[in-house]
Amino acid sequence: MTDPDFRAAFYAHKDVLYRFVYRMTGSANGAEDIVQECFLALWRKPGAYDPNRGTLRAFLLGTARNLVLKQWRDGHPHDVIDEGSYVCGPIDVLGHERAETVRRAVQMLPPLQREAIILAEYEELTLEEIALATDSAVSSVKSRLHRARANLRRMLAPLLEEKGSAVYGTR
Amino acid sequence: MEPDDDPRLKRLLNEWEVPNAPDTLDERVFGQPTPWWRILVTSRVRVPLPLAFAVSVLLVWLATVAVRDRIPDVGPPGTTYDLRGFQPVNVVNVRIERSSDAIP
Numbered sequence: 527m528t529d530p531d532f533r534a535a536f537y538a539h540k541d542v543l544y545r546f547v548y549r550m551t552g553s554a555n556g557a558e559d560i561v562q563e564c565f566l567a568l569w570r571k572p573g574a575y576d577p578n579r580g581t582l583r584a585f586l587l588g589t590a591r592n593l594v595l596k597q598w599r600d601g602h603p604h605d606v607i608d609e610g611s612y613v614c615g616p617i618d619v620l621g622h623e624r625a626e627t628v629r630r631a632v633q634m635l636p637p638l639q640r641e642a643i644i645l646a647e648y649e650e651l652t653l654e655e656i657a658l659a660t661d662s663a664v665s666s667v668k669s670r671l672h673r674a675r676a677n678l679r680r681m682l683a684p685l686l687e688e689k690g691s692a693v694y695g696t697r
Numbered sequence: 698m699e700p701d702d703d704p705r706l707k708r709l710l711n712e713w714e715v716p717n718a719p720d721t722l723d724e725r726v727f728g729q730p731t732p733w734w735r736i737l738v739t740s741r742v743r744v745p746l747p748l749a750f751a752v753s754v755l756l757v758w759l760a761t762v763a764v765r766d767r768i769p770d771v772g773p774p775g776t777t778y779d780l781r782g783f784q785p786v787n788v789v790n791v792r793i794e795r796s797s798d799a800i801p
Contacts, residue, residue, distance in 0.1 A: 544718035562725045628713040
């Protein structure tokens with residue numbers, strides 16, 4: 527990979543990686559560290575990316591995802607990462623900004639559900655791209671997304687049930 | 698069972714915005730801009746070994762020629778010495794003079 531190729535890849539994908547890691551970890555500094563590590567890994571071993579297997583964006587998201595999960599495992603040595611049966615209850619929405627409540631709800635999801643919902647809802651990746659980035663089967667991604675949405679509906683029920691509230695979609 | 702494509706949930710989720718990558722990330726990945734003088738001092742040029750050898754030989758030859766052309770002739774013309782008829786001394790009579798014997 528030449529220097530111009532690397533710069534083009536960096537400027538094309540740095541924001542999507544940063545937003546993904548920021549939403550996964552909730553930390554701006556942590557996101558910067560991990561995204562930097564992703565691009566340094568690409569620079570050191572450009573051969574690790576095989577264009578026949580998918581897009582560079584999916585590859586970089588996969589690298590970032592692995593680093594995030596490694597960090598999560600270090601911080602939660604006794605927790606199971608694939609907590610498929612985890613059911614989130616409603617969260618306290620009083621006295622909190624709506625955006626802050628949504629942030630808390632997303633970050634309460636188990637990691638594999640969280641990454642699926644972030645990649646699908648915020649970064650608008652297809653099921654196939656999410657499967658590639660997370661090294662999972664498409665059926666697993668569908669299942670995680672379904673559980674994640676069910677958990678989010680439960681946690682955010684008070685906000686979803688508000689009548690007449692203006693909710694504008696922005697990114 | 699609720700549908701997976703739920704516009705209300707999607708709109709609510711999108712109320713949580715996060716910023717794009719900060720400029721500090723660019724600096725962390727690419728480093729600070731390098732000053733011109735450091736580029737001059739630390740730049741490297743890759744040259745094939747045969748070419749480097751040929752250039753070195755050429756430079757040495759040019760330096761030799763330049764130095765040879767600048768060496769002046771020793772002494773002015775006509776100051777050569779002819780040793781014909783030179784007779785070496787047969788007996789060497791050495792006389793040591795002490796300082797007290799020195800002629801004032």
